[in-house]
Amino acid sequence: SSYGNQIGLATSQVAEIYDPGYKAKRMEVGYVAGAVPKNWVRREAPLPGDRVIMVGGKTGRDGVGGASGSSKVQDETSINTLSAEVQKGDAVEERKIQRLFRKPEVTRLIKKCNDFGAGGVSVAIGEIADSLHINLDKLPTKYAGLNGTELAISESQERMAVVVEAKDVAAFIEHASQENLLAVEVAEVTDSGRMQVYWRGEMIVDLDRTFLDTAGTQKSMNATAFCDVNEEKKNTTPLTLEQFKKELGKLNVASQKGLIENFDSHVGRTTVLMPLGGKNLKTPSLASVNTIPVLHKSTTTVAISTWGFSVDLANKNPFLMGGYAVVESLAKLVASGGNHKNARLSFQEYFEKLGADAVKWGKPLQALLGALEAQL
Structure with missing residues (x-):
C-alpha cells in the first residue's frame, strides 16, 4: 500500500473495509491519475518491421502464475508453495521509468506501449501487435536457469514494452541509458498473422492471431438472482x-x-x-x-x-x-x-x-x- 509513496506519489485517501469474508483473502484497490500534452503522444498502429523494446527491470520467477493465483484456494501452507507467485516491486526502478516517460523526446518515439502485468511477455508483448516474432533469449534475467515458460509468463514488475520504428531503436535505448534503465529489443512486428515465440533458437509458441482474438473457448454459466426484499x-x-x-x-x-x-x-x-x-x-x-x-x-x-x-x-x-x-x-x-x-x-x-x-x-x-x- 505504501508503494505509491515510495515512487513519489501522494496517498491522499486510504480506507479499509472489514468483514469476516475477507479473512482468508483481501483485495486492494488503488489507482493513479496522470496526463501528458496531446502532442507528446503518437498512438499509431504497429507496422511490419517495427521493433518491440522491453525497458525496466529484469525477469525472474517472481510473479509466475500471479494473476491466476489470486483465484486459487489458499490455506496456511500456501506461503510455502505459492509465495513465488507474488511480484516483487522495485520502487527505484519504477521511479526511473516515470522520469523516462516524462520526456517528450522519448514519448514521441513510442507508437504503442504496454505494461507488464498479468501474463508477462505473452500478454504485454503478445497483445501489442497482430503479428510478432518474440525472442525470449534477449530478456535480461535476474538469475540463470529460467525456462521458456517462466520467461514468457513471469510477471516481474517495473517492465514496459514499447513499439518504435526500427530507425528509432538506438535513440530510445540511449534515452533509457541516461536514466540508468535497461532497454533491449526483444521482438519484431511481422506480417505473418501469428504470435511466434522463440527460446534457445526453437519456436515454442506459434498461435494464429484470429484464434487469440476469440479469447479461447466460450463459457456459459447459469445464474439465479435472489434477494429478500423484506x-x-x-x-x-x-x-x-x-x-x-x-x-x-x-x-x-x-x-x-x-x-x-x-x-x-x-x-x-x-x-x-x-x-x-x-x-x-x-x-x-x-x-x-x-x-x-x-x-x-x-x-x-x-x-x-x-x-x-x-x-x-x-x-x-x-x-x-x-x-x-x-x-x-x-x-x-x-x-x-x-x-x-x-x-x-x-x-x-x-x-x-x-x-x-x-x-x-x-x-x-x-x-x-x-x-x-x-x-x-
Missing part, C-alpha cells in the same frame, strides 16, 4: 444510545486516523484536499483531490476520485449495493466540486468462490445489474 425491514433496530455506541464501536465505523497517517499525503506537492479535515483534523475527506503533475509549470486542473461501498448492504442485497455504489461515489464527487457528467466509473467485483453454484453466480449478476440500473 431483509432490511427484518433487521431494522431502533436508534437508542446503547445501539448508537455499539455502532460507533464497529471497525467499519470507527476512526481510521492512525491508518491514514501511516501514509504521506504531501509528497509531490499535488494534494489539494488533505485526507483529514474539520476543526480537529479528524474527519476523513470525501474525495482524493490532486492537481495533475506538470513539469516547470503550474496548473489548476485536478483529478477527483471517490468510492462507494457498504459491506453490510452488499451481503444483504448485492443489487442495491451495485446501485448505491454508483450513487454514493458520484454524490461524493459532486459534494467535492466535481461534475458527475465528466465522471468515469470503475467497478471492482469481489465475491466468494463461485464454482457451478447458480445462486452464488447470481450475486455478481445482481451487483452488475444494480450498477447498470443506477446509470440508466
Whole structure:
C-alpha cells in the first residue's frame, strides 16, 4: 500500500473495509491519475518491421502464475508453495521509468506501449501487435536457469514494452541509458498473422492471431438472482444510545486516523484536499483531490476520485449495493466540486468462490445489474 509513496506519489485517501469474508483473502484497490500534452503522444498502429523494446527491470520467477493465483484456494501452507507467485516491486526502478516517460523526446518515439502485468511477455508483448516474432533469449534475467515458460509468463514488475520504428531503436535505448534503465529489443512486428515465440533458437509458441482474438473457448454459466426484499425491514433496530455506541464501536465505523497517517499525503506537492479535515483534523475527506503533475509549470486542473461501498448492504442485497455504489461515489464527487457528467466509473467485483453454484453466480449478476440500473 505504501508503494505509491515510495515512487513519489501522494496517498491522499486510504480506507479499509472489514468483514469476516475477507479473512482468508483481501483485495486492494488503488489507482493513479496522470496526463501528458496531446502532442507528446503518437498512438499509431504497429507496422511490419517495427521493433518491440522491453525497458525496466529484469525477469525472474517472481510473479509466475500471479494473476491466476489470486483465484486459487489458499490455506496456511500456501506461503510455502505459492509465495513465488507474488511480484516483487522495485520502487527505484519504477521511479526511473516515470522520469523516462516524462520526456517528450522519448514519448514521441513510442507508437504503442504496454505494461507488464498479468501474463508477462505473452500478454504485454503478445497483445501489442497482430503479428510478432518474440525472442525470449534477449530478456535480461535476474538469475540463470529460467525456462521458456517462466520467461514468457513471469510477471516481474517495473517492465514496459514499447513499439518504435526500427530507425528509432538506438535513440530510445540511449534515452533509457541516461536514466540508468535497461532497454533491449526483444521482438519484431511481422506480417505473418501469428504470435511466434522463440527460446534457445526453437519456436515454442506459434498461435494464429484470429484464434487469440476469440479469447479461447466460450463459457456459459447459469445464474439465479435472489434477494429478500423484506431483509432490511427484518433487521431494522431502533436508534437508542446503547445501539448508537455499539455502532460507533464497529471497525467499519470507527476512526481510521492512525491508518491514514501511516501514509504521506504531501509528497509531490499535488494534494489539494488533505485526507483529514474539520476543526480537529479528524474527519476523513470525501474525495482524493490532486492537481495533475506538470513539469516547470503550474496548473489548476485536478483529478477527483471517490468510492462507494457498504459491506453490510452488499451481503444483504448485492443489487442495491451495485446501485448505491454508483450513487454514493458520484454524490461524493459532486459534494467535492466535481461534475458527475465528466465522471468515469470503475467497478471492482469481489465475491466468494463461485464454482457451478447458480445462486452464488447470481450475486455478481445482481451487483452488475444494480450498477447498470443506477446509470440508466
